[in-house]
Amino acid sequence: MTTATTTPRPATWSWHEGDFLPTAEARVPLTTQALQYGTGVFEGIRAYVQPGGRELAVFRLHDHYRRFLRSCRLLRIELPYGSDELAEATVELLRRNAAAADTYIRPLGYKLAMLPGTRPGVNLTGVSDAVSISTFLMGHYAPPGGLRCALSSWRRPADGVLPVRAKVTGGYVNSALALDEALAAGLDDAILCNDRGQIAEATTANVFAVLGDRLVTPPATADILEGITRDTVRVLAADLGLAVETRDVPRSELLLADEVFLTGTGLGIAPVVELAGRPVGDARPGPVTGALADRYTALLRGALDDEHGWLTRIPLDLPEENP
Numbered sequence: 001m002t003t004a005t006t007t008p009r010p011a012t013w014s015w016h017e018g019d020f021l022p023t024a025e026a027r028v029p030l031t032t033q034a035l036q037y038g039t040g041v042f043e044g045i046r047a048y049v050q051p052g053g054r055e056l057a058v059f060r061l062h063d064h065y066r067r068f069l070r071s072c073r074l075l076r077i078e079l080p081y082g083s084d085e086l087a088e089a090t091v092e093l094l095r096r097n098a099a100a101a102d103t104y105i106r107p108l109g110y111k112l113a114m115l116p117g118t119r120p121g122v123n124l125t126g127v128s129d130a131v132s133i134s135t136f137l138m139g140h141y142a143p144p145g146g147l148r149c150a151l152s153s154w155r156r157p158a159d160g161v162l163p164v165r166a167k168v169t170g171g172y173v174n175s176a177l178a179l180d181e182a183l184a185a186g187l188d189d190a191i192l193c194n195d196r197g198q199i200a201e202a203t204t205a206n207v208f209a210v211l212g213d214r215l216v217t218p219p220a221t222a223d224i225l226e227g228i229t230r231d232t233v234r235v236l237a238a239d240l241g242l243a244v245e246t247r248d249v250p251r252s253e254l255l256l257a258d259e260v261f262l263t264g265t266g267l268g269i270a271p272v273v274e275l276a277g278r279p280v281g282d283a284r285p286g287p288v289t290g291a292l293a294d295r296y297t298a299l300l301r302g303a304l305d306d307e308h309g310w311l312t313r314i315p316l317d318l319p320e321e322n323p
């Protein structure tokens with residue numbers, strides 16, 4: 001069973017505007033508005049190989065599409081599909097690609113072309129909309145020994161500047177600059193403060209601090225994307241008898257925490273072992289993070305009862321293996 005592919009590899013088929021087509025043939029025009037102005041929205045969803053290797057399970061598929069459609073609403077991207085239809089297209093796409101490997105799913109909604117009669121400008125109305133779904137074979141990529149993170153010199157934009165609660169493509173310039181700065185310093189990722197100097201989130205993940213048997217994480221009002229993994233951690237924490245406080249987190253509290261971890265669809269639940277040049281705890285992945293990460297993995301791999309209905313199971317039509 002193949003579960004880990006560290007370099008993302010585009011799958012054979014993509015879905016574009018209601019049709020399945022070979023990924024290599026999917027194109028957008030140079031004049032695409034979203035390419036010019038960053039007026040697209042996206043999601044990051046994952047599907048995990050289940051025991052036996054002949055089935056994938058997508059995690060919280062409908063929650064991702066509900067968030068996707070909320071992001072669309074902010075940019076006035078009007079699609080002729082609801083979350084059920086997008087979920088169905090995703091399932092069919094995974095079936096067609098029939099890859100027995102962990103898969104990353106990337107829906108993209110975007111502003112395409114100015115309609116006749118629209119005045120020139122950075123318009124959200126009078127512009128046609130388009131949608132695609134591509135998938136990549138991609139396994140777990142967080143470094144096993146934990147992440148070394150910067151406290152970024154870049155700030156998360158305030159909601160009145162560029163709302164990060166929607167996954168707007170243009171907003172990810174902020175993440176790209178912060179990640180680039182961290183990588184240039186030889187680190188793995190960056191944690192950003194908001195304009196008020198409080199901890200916001202990492203470049204593509206939310207942040208938790210462990211203080212004894214309590215977890216602390218910044219609120220929606222801290223200029224963060226409200227992550228689906230962050231929400232899952234609340235449930236896993238309750239299972240493990242851990243309290244979760246959602247409140248402003250000052251920088252110094254994070255620097256002095258027993259453990260720090262990041263949560264995101266891409267990273268999973270990943271320990272931070274170094275922050276701003278200081279060890280976090282004893283500079284090793286901590287026990288609370290470990291217990292949450294193990295339970296998360298068990299949930300994704302079908303080893304726990306799916307009591308919340310979070311797994312969409314897709315049997316794969318694979319050739320029989322040689323005896």
Ligand SMILES: Cc1ncc(COP(=O)(O)O)c(C=O)c1O
Nearest residue numbers: 204205206225227228229264265
């Ligand atoms: C900026 C940002 N914050 C947090 C997250 C984590 O969100 P989720 O757990 O829904 O993947 C992501 C990833 O999508 C992100 O891009």
